[in-house]
Amino acid sequence: MISLDLEKIDNSWKRELAKAFKNPSELLEYLELDPQVKSEIAGKPLLKSSFPMLVPQFFADLMKPRDINDPLLLQVLPFSEELTERQDFVLQPLDEQDNFIPVANIVHKYQDRLLFLPKGGCAVNCRYCFRRNFPYEQLGASKQEWVEALNYAYQQHISELILSGGDPLMMTDKEFVWLFNQVLERNQTCTTKIDRIRIHSRLPIVLPQRITAQFIEMCQALASYGIKLIWVSHINHPQEISTLLQEKVQNLTKVGVLVLNQSVLLKGINDSVEVLEELSRKLFQAGILPYYLHLLDKVKGSTHFYLDDVQALELYAQLQTKTSGYLIPKLAREEVGKKHKTLYTA
Ligand SMILES: *Cc1c(COP(=O)(O)O)cnc(C)c1O
Numbered sequence: 154m155i156s157l158d159l160e161k162i163d164n165s166w167k168r169e170l171a172k173a174f175k176n177p178s179e180l181l182e183y184l185e186l187d188p189q190v191k192s193e194i195a196g197k198p199l200l201k202s203s204f205p206m207l208v209p210q211f212f213a214d215l216m217k218p219r220d221i222n223d224p225l226l227l228q229v230l231p232f233s234e235e236l237t238e239r240q241d242f243v244l245q246p247l248d249e250q251d252n253f254i255p256v257a258n259i260v261h262k263y264q265d266r267l268l269f270l271p272k273g274g275c276a277v278n279c280r281y282c283f284r285r286n287f288p289y290e291q292l293g294a295s296k297q298e299w300v301e302a303l304n305y306a307y308q309q310h311i312s313e314l315i316l317s318g319g320d321p322l323m324m325t326d327k328e329f330v331w332l333f334n335q336v337l338e339r340n341q342t343c344t345t346k347i348d349r350i351r352i353h354s355r356l357p358i359v360l361p362q363r364i365t366a367q368f369i370e371m372c373q374a375l376a377s378y379g380i381k382l383i384w385v386s387h388i389n390h391p392q393e394i395s396t397l398l399q400e401k402v403q404n405l406t407k408v409g410v411l412v413l414n415q416s417v418l419l420k421g422i423n424d425s426v427e428v429l430e431e432l433s434r435k436l437f438q439a440g441i442l443p444y445y446l447h448l449l450d451k452v453k454g455s456t457h458f459y460l461d462d463v464q465a466l467e468l469y470a471q472l473q474t475k476t477s478g479y480l481i482p483k484l485a486r487e488e489v490g491k492k493h494k495t496l497y498t499a
């Protein structure tokens with residue numbers, strides 16, 4: 154079993170998160186932008202949203218000051234364009250809520266793997282998030298509910314458990330130890346053996362401190378039991394790859410964690426072949442392999458980030474002429490009712 158040294162628990166990331174920017178004006182002031190003037194110049198008045206702004210200072214420090222068009226800022230700042238309605242942009246684009254939740258905290262829509270959503274909430278609120286309207290309040294937060302979710306997982310003969318959310322790295326190290334030990338125990342007694350645990354998380358991009366020394370030790374211990382850990386980071390722009398993040402990725406790779414990246418193709422953020430190429434190169438330098446380039450899920454409030462299939466395919470075709478095959482992520486889209494992503498080829 155894996156153990157945790159309670160005396161060495163490092164919760165500094167939680168304190169950082171508690172201090173995150175929640176007020177757009179304060180963030181703009183921090184970036185030396187005058188909210189009134191700049192929003193008028195950009196023609197994009199700020200919006201009060203039911204999906205509030207949330208930006209840790211670490212992420213704000215990766216933004217260029219005095220630039221209202223900074224690609225990191227545009228991902229997190231609520232603009233009135235979110236009010237633009239389009240019939241095909243809906244509250245729940247993937248229909249997860251009604252059709253794929255067999256028990257609380259589980260989304261079962263893929264073959265041979267399922268998603269375990271331990272809790273709602275993220276360290277950053279991305280304006281294009283496809284789960285921005287997900288009913289997180291319905292997630293069970295007690296250990297009993299997590300036990301039931303795991304019971305379901307082990308009845309399903311899966312081999313991979315995917316931790317999703319919200320952001321699964323919102324779980325504390327103590328909760329991770331509990332979860333990992335649950336898997337180790339059940340693997341001994343059940344016919345189902347989970348041999349891969351995958352974490353889909355953007356949290357270390359905005360708060361690399363989350364990858365604590367104890368978390369790395371836990372990953373190492375898990376590997377010693379033959380369970381492979383995979384972290385799919387969600388990096389959309391090369392500017393998001395900080396020095397501290399690179400250090401953390403190195404530490405994780407050293408203990409056998411495979412780090413992959415999935416980006417969302419976003420108009421005005423990364424919809425140029427130069428940015429995509431630089432992103433792939435910087436990811437690789439940091440020890441991260443480009444995995445998916447995801448077409449935007451049509452969630453209400455995100456029309457201004459949307460590129461249609463023709464534009465996306467054109468860009469993808471250009472990217473393929475620019476760099477090595479292993480630096481080209483798979484272009485993919487999620488389609489309701491399909492048990493896998495739909496891949497596009499140019
Ligand atoms: C696509 C996706 C998955 C499943 O990924 P595969 O690699 O296709 O199995 C899991 N979680 C999220 C958030 C995804 O976008």
Ligand code: SF4
Nearest residue numbers: 275278279282319355
């Ligand atoms: S981190 Fe991921 S789940 Fe959280 S708001 Fe951003 S896109 Fe959504």
